[in-house]
Amino acid sequence: MSAEPHNAEEMIVGLIARHQPEIHRYVLSLLPDRMLADDVVQETNLVLWRKAGDYDPAQPFLPWALTVALYQVRAARRDAGRDRHVFDDSLVDLLAAEHGAADAAHADLERALEACLGELPERQRQLILARYAPGASVQGLAAERRQTPTATSLALFRIRKALERCIETKLALP
Amino acid sequence: MKDDRLDLLIHALFEDALGDDERAELNRLLAADPDARARYRRAVAVHGALIRRSAALPAFVDDTAGVPGQRSIPWKKFAAVALIPIAIFGFGFNDLMAVRKRLPQAEVLTLTRAVWPEGSRGLAPGKLAAGTLHELASGMVEIGYPSGARVVLEGPCRFNLESKEALTVLHGRASVHAPDGAEGFRIDTPGGRFIDRGTEFGVAVGSDGRKPVVLTEVFKGEIDVRTGSASDIRLVRGESRVVADNGKLLETLDESPVRLANALHRPVSSAASPGENLAFGKPVLSPGYCIRPHGSVFPPDNLTDGRLDDSGVPGDWSFWLAPDGEDGEFTVDLITPTAVSRVSLQNTSNRTIGDRGTAGFRLFGSLDNKTFLPLTEGTLPAIDPADYDKEFPFHDFTFPAVEVRYVKLVVTAHLRHPRRPADHPCQGGGLNEIRIFER
Numbered sequence: 114m115s116a117e118p119h120n121a122e123e124m125i126v127g128l129i130a131r132h133q134p135e136i137h138r139y140v141l142s143l144l145p146d147r148m149l150a151d152d153v154v155q156e157t158n159l160v161l162w163r164k165a166g167d168y169d170p171a172q173p174f175l176p177w178a179l180t181v182a183l184y185q186v187r188a189a190r191r192d193a194g195r196d197r198h199v200f201d202d203s204l205v206d207l208l209a210a211e212h213g214a215a216d217a218a219h220a221d222l223e224r225a226l227e228a229c230l231g232e233l234p235e236r237q238r239q240l241i242l243a244r245y246a247p248g249a250s251v252q253g254l255a256a257e258r259r260q261t262p263t264a265t266s267l268a269l270f271r272i273r274k275a276l277e278r279c280i281e282t283k284l285a286l287p
Numbered sequence: 288m289k290d291d292r293l294d295l296l297i298h299a300l301f302e303d304a305l306g307d308d309e310r311a312e313l314n315r316l317l318a319a320d321p322d323a324r325a326r327y328r329r330a331v332a333v334h335g336a337l338i339r340r341s342a343a344l345p346a347f348v349d350d351t352a353g354v355p356g357q358r359s360i361p362w363k364k365f366a367a368v369a370l371i372p373i374a375i376f377g378f379g380f381n382d383l384m385a386v387r388k389r390l391p392q393a394e395v396l397t398l399t400r401a402v403w404p405e406g407s408r409g410l411a412p413g414k415l416a417a418g419t420l421h422e423l424a425s426g427m428v429e430i431g432y433p434s435g436a437r438v439v440l441e442g443p444c445r446f447n448l449e450s451k452e453a454l455t456v457l458h459g460r461a462s463v464h465a466p467d468g469a470e471g472f473r474i475d476t477p478g479g480r481f482i483d484r485g486t487e488f489g490v491a492v493g494s495d496g497r498k499p500v501v502l503t504e505v506f507k508g509e510i511d512v513r514t515g516s517a518s519d520i521r522l523v524r525g526e527s528r529v530v531a532d533n534g535k536l537l538e539t540l541d542e543s544p545v546r547l548a549n550a551l552h553r554p555v556s557s558a559a560s561p562g563e564n565l566a567f568g569k570p571v572l573s574p575g576y577c578i579r580p581h582g583s584v585f586p587p588d589n590l591t592d593g594r595l596d597d598s599g600v601p602g603d604w605s606f607w608l609a610p611d612g613e614d615g616e617f618t619v620d621l622i623t624p625t626a627v628s629r630v631s632l633q634n635t636s637n638r639t640i641g642d643r644g645t646a647g648f649r650l651f652g653s654l655d656n657k658t659f660l661p662l663t664e665g666t667l668p669a670i671d672p673a674d675y676d677k678e679f680p681f682h683d684f685t686f687p688a689v690e691v692r693y694v695k696l697v698v699t700a701h702l703r704h705p706r707r708p709a710d711h712p713c714q715g716g717g718l719n720e721i722r723i724f725e726r
């Protein structure tokens with residue numbers, strides 16, 4: 114069986130699929146609106162795929178992909194209207210410029226997340242995963258747990274911080 | 288403590304609970320401190336990983352493969368090609384889902400008397416394939432989006448779902464309803480982009496023969512219009528524009544503000560008449576017809592095309608208009624001698640402008656297109672402005688059965704705008720449709 118992609122289009126699709134986490138993370142960091150970020154990632158995928166012929170395989174894929182993504186972020190901010198802007202233009206530019214190799218190199222992030230989720234107490238693990246389930250809300254989770262929304266939100270805050278610390282530790286290991 | 292405050296603001300951001308003051312504070316903290324930005328990036332990395340992990344969204348299913356006569360399907364192709372590297376490089380299922388979950392999602396909600404061109408499989412209620420050019424010959428298609436946005440497309444129409452919360456209309460009419468939360472939904476056309484800001488609006492995408500001409504009207508709320516030449520133009524309820532002449536925004540079409548029917552609330556015309564309409568699709572001859580700028584052309588074939596109610600788009604309107612200032616006449620060729628005894632006529636308002644139409648007429652029949660005998664005569668009321676968003680009425684006229692091949696209608700009195708001078712050039716005869724019946 115051949116192990117080589119047959120053409121530029123096949124190669125680009127492979128690269129897009131492989132780098133989805135990095136593209137999504139980058140877009141979300143600049144555009145912290147989940148729906149908008151999803152749209153932008155999708156638009157970015159389309160543009161990358163259409164421009165498959167422009168990609169020079171001798172060059173690293175990710176910087177090129179993130180440049181395309183940044184254009185899509187700017188277009189989305191232009192389209193979405195100011196009320197959906199969280200960050201000012203200058204801050205978006207700053208965050209984009211600083212998004213460097215250290216951010217992109219977190220290829221093991223997802224694996225570290227799994228390990229850290231496994232280390233959480235079961236109730237905390239269930240709560241944070243339930244929060245990210247489609248359609249979930251703090252109010253809904255609070256009602257299920259017979260808590261106030263404030264208490265649930267505070268619990269989520271602490272779990273997020275615990276996960277961040279845990280992942281940071283694991284990624285720092287050799 | 289400052290660090291805790293930053294963490295709390297980031298947490299509020301992820302929970303969509305950031306107020307205006309907190310948003311400004313978060314901007315200040317991040318802009319001022321590289322360490323704060325690094326911490327934000329670490330937090331958003333974990334947040335993003337949790338979002339991706341929860342990606343249990345249903346995958347888009349392309350169920351229209353193999354439709355003949357349609358151009359290549361980028362996203363279908365994308366999805367198909369995406370399977371290859373998975374097989375070759377051993378990508379996991381989650382990788383595929385990560386790509387596929389972001390594919391455009393929209394759904395065909397309803398079809399109303401939808402007719403598709405010959406050779407086309409058409410659409411059925413359910414998922415709408417992305418990246419496929421669809422052509423609707425007549426009738427209506429209603430498309431729904433995850434945000435709650437709805438689009439009603441009126442045939443004839445060519446359209447393409449390019450991306451989520453957007454639709455490309457290459458030709459034809461579309462009416463959009465975007466509820467709260469669907470702001471930003473957009474219609475892309477060859478003439479420009481129309482971005483919803485929480486509203487109902489319509490577009491009619493046509494051409495002047497060389498360049499695109501697009502009409503838009505805001506029924507409720509606001510939209511932004513982007514033509515590429517300047518900054519966005521915001522239109523509010525009741526405002527309308529014509530995009531023509533390489534992106535210029537004009538306030539009038541044919542000397543009057545443009546008005547579009549809101550298809551979200553108007554059903555497809557069901558004004559059928561018993562018996563076979565012998566005139567449908569038959570050729571129509573006329574000594575002349577109205578030709579004005581920006582695709583305002585109204586040839587006589589429109590009289591027998593089955594399209595009603597002043598529908599259509601620039602360059603492809605549904606009705607006939609006589610030349611400026613003339614009553615006008617036209618002749619329907621039934622191709623073969625046929626016994627006829629009734630005609631049914633639908634008047635025009637010239638796109639709600641109310642400056643043209645038929646007030647009085649005489650009808651003649653002939654076997655050889657030389658010698659005509661009178662069949663009947665009558666009058667037609669103007670379209671009531673209260674009915675502009677409804678189906679226009681048909682008026683029947685009967686006469687003793689006679690065998691004819693040619694049916695000629697001569698306008699004897701035309702309508703004109705009630706507030707314009709009597710010699711204003713924009714007046715003349717006109718008609719939406721003629722139907723001819725044996726009985």
